[in-house]
Amino acid sequence: MKHIWVTGASSGIGRSLVEELLEVNQGQVKIWISSRSKAKLEEIKSLAPEQVIPLAIDLSSKSCVPQLQETFQNEVLDEVYFIAGGCEYIDLPNFDSEIFLRIMNQNFMSHVYAIEAALPSLRRSENPWLVGMSSSVAWTGLPRAEAYGSSKAAIYHLMQSLRADLKKEIDVSVICAGFVETPLTDLNDFPMPGKISSKEAARRIVKAEKSRPFEIHFPRRFTYGLKLLARMPQWIQDILKQKMKA
Numbered sequence: 001m002k003h004i005w006v007t008g009a010s011s012g013i014g015r016s017l018v019e020e021l022l023e024v025n026q027g028q029v030k031i032w033i034s035s036r037s038k039a040k041l042e043e044i045k046s047l048a049p050e051q052v053i054p055l056a057i058d059l060s061s062k063s064c065v066p067q068l069q070e071t072f073q074n075e076v077l078d079e080v081y082f083i084a085g086g087c088e089y090i091d092l093p094n095f096d097s098e099i100f101l102r103i104m105n106q107n108f109m110s111h112v113y114a115i116e117a118a119l120p121s122l123r124r125s126e127n128p129w130l131v132g133m134s135s136s137v138a139w140t141g142l143p144r145a146e147a148y149g150s151s152k153a154a155i156y157h158l159m160q161s162l163r164a165d166l167k168k169e170i171d172v173s174v175i176c177a178g179f180v181e182t183p184l185t186d187l188n189d190f191p192m193p194g195k196i197s198s199k200e201a202a203r204r205i206v207k208a209e210k211s212r213p214f215e216i217h218f219p220r221r222f223t224y225g226l227k228l229l230a231r232m233p234q235w236i237q238d239i240l241k242q243k244m245k246a
Helices: 012-025 038-045 064-072 097-123 146-165 198-207 220-231 234-245
Strands: 002-007 029-035 052-056 079-082 129-133 171-177 215-218
Touching (some): 012 198, 029 038, 079 097, 129 146
Parallel strands (some): 129 171, 171 215
């Protein structure tokens, strides 16, 4: 029986990931699912009432840590997938520091709090895997992504450092997604090349469990292009990024 925790499970990639994990593990899995929406979590629990345990909790607040530590204090966690997060863009000349505070809490600090709560239980597993949710935007700064991109770059750095420190104890990976069809990307007001479904994104994440690479990135026809952009001389990046704004 595999024990798993998935955050951001009420919609988008998180929900699709729970559904994929239930399907792949064929009854041999126990999944804690968390988000702020108790109603949506209960809806997901109905898919497999004996295997799914809802945790309605706000991961962007430090107050979540004691509750989570109590939940997992006697548990073994084999895999954790920290998918929870949000997105807001900066539209200059309106440079609002409150946006940065919200996004850093929703994205970066939610990872920090979840990791603090999960590490003791992960250490009790014989084959633990810790997966964080960054973004392909972490590789290079893009227009309007000052807040969102900074939070995702912070997650990337956090997971990279954890991989170095936990190498002999816990496998650590980071998801660097491009555009995935979710309630968040439905709000975007710009073209999203290579966009894939949340179901396909979940399938690729679960498939990566066999090799557990550091980066799990998709859709590759988009992410390889962004990797290439990030390695170009800055003056070329400047030209191409100005075209993105047009």
